[in-house]
Amino acid sequence: MDKIKHFIYDYFLTIGTTETVAIYLNMLGLALVLMLLIFIIDFIIKRLLIGVFAQFASKSKTNFDDLLVKNRVPTNIAHITPLLVALEFISDVFYDFPAFEALVERGLKVFAIVLTLWIVRSILNTIKDYLKTLPNLKDKPIDSYIQVFMIFIWIIGICSAIAIITRTPFINFITGLGAASAIIILIFKDTILGFVASIQVSINDMVRIGDWITFEKYGADGDVVEINLATVKVQNFDKTITTIPTYALISDSFKNWRGMTSSEGRRIKRALFIKQSGVKYLSDEDVNDLKNIQLISSYLETRQSDIKSYNESNQINKELLLNGRNLTNLGVFRKYIDSYLKHHSAINKDMMIMARQLAPTTQGIPLEIYAFSSDKRWENYEYIMSDIFDHLIAALPYFDLELFELPSGGQFIPE
Template identity: 65%
Template structure:
């Protein structure tokens, strides 16, 4: 059949008086042109038919997987296989009189077939990647890393196959010989190998997920993880800049992951005020009566006043000096005021740790620390709650005859 087609055009050119050599050349060019046109038209037809069938099937299914296949052009890439196979079958007909030209064309088409196969594999893998990201249990996993690893192996295998085709060497012999250069390969793909191992460890140990808020001071990262791939982890900072971190740095260096906070019932508020030491004093009975007007601690003061009177009376304490016996201090009552106020505040989670505590005295005063958890963990709301609390506490300080430490006060006092 092949020879009959070739001879038909050959006899046709001979009948017009062409020499044997020129007739063979025209015969080859004619068959080559016809073959290219036929293959191009066939490729267009098959692509349209396969796409139309895929679109129709996708409309009648509920799964998003077939829609993703269309989006990643899998049917379109598969449609190129049949024209390429036909092109390989037409080579003996086109080059029937020029067998030495057929070989490079055949090798070129075989390499194109390898590239097309890799392109199809790439499209399918990207489809799987997009599909896995739609599944809640896999949405925050580093799927990109695994897809990239598969593609690296696929491209390496494709490269070996292409070289084996052009060199007429068995692919297994080529791979065996290439093993001698393994040290160079390891050097070239060092970051890729480290990233692959790191991405597996990150995934297995659940160290970081897409969507996590992380702080990585070494790389200046403070924001949400938006992508985890084989080589890098991308973090979108709160100023909308993007920080790129090597994946292996996630296991070799220390970073802070705020996922525990976001999954908990509250976000911690931990801040202190510096109280001037010279403003601390015992409370006189008159001071206690005045402070009873503060509703938050009115009952507490009444209870403590009665309790202290009973204890001092039982011990027959000389109360001509306030230092004798048991007494209340303005800083102690202020701590109780803060504690009670926090317990009654609707924005504070009172089921979590909550306290107002005094820290080690410093040269700048006595730190009075508020330690509690905000119910609202969103950044803006959290900052608002914390600021609102300290606005109230700072304004309340003078009511307890206390003073806040300020450097200018310290300087003026010294002068």
């Protein structure tokens, strides 16, 4: 071994160089030889590992090994052997320079920590990518959990590297950090909040990847495309991306439409505002005219007969419509809406169908339609709802009813 250490040194002495120059040239020569050896070993092992992994991946049924290659796990592992060779022979290269040897050795140990972090990160990324391919986990915040592991690993790695550089035992270094814990918590406040929020979001199943959420505070209205430790990314329907802090999901109020998308229908809840002055009792002639409307003809026949029997048995004076029991055009129209919705092919008949009258307002009497469309897709849902209200607005005049409408400028022009 001594011959190897001083091979170049002896050669330079024989050609007449001074001892000092021979020592330095010997060190440089050995360093170049070691670097060349490390490069060759790294190249060979990298090719072998990548070849073995690629061959194994092509034959296996799972895609986990393909993801290992994609995330450069074999490439990072291949660097371990050259690093061990460097650590083994570094003392021979710097045999005559012990101080320089200690410095380079600390540098190699720090690089070993960095290499370990690379390997762990590539393995965790592989696990993350693999878990995202599983149907049961595709909508889970896998990124958040991987990032938490990486944060702890990076903290340990950085602390280890600093301990090596400062020549401080790792335990003593960690103990010394206790005094600075308040500063560390302040620095990593958002990370800690995000970590806690990610756990609560996952445990309570508040948000999944693919959910449609509406978060007015942040201007988000679209599908969740990513959940990680610090942020939640929402792709809005105009294809813009809104980034929301993860902890905002548990500290603020937002709307998740998952219940609607997983249900049997999408709710229609909209009102027609009827002019109060148009509401009236219906005479027998009015009722007979409305019997031509097929959807309510049998209803009117039955109701007219019941009302007439009641009024006659109670000797009601029907010279004035107010007396006794009567039908109103608004009530009949409400019944028409109910019958129309129940016969509409796009309305889910197994869910609630209702036409209800709300408290009168300054804009008229709200007549609200409450039903559920069978098709939950946004475009089709809007078409169905528009089709229903187009029909009902056009049907109003047949019942001598009008929609409330603010007067336009032309209505104030004197004749």
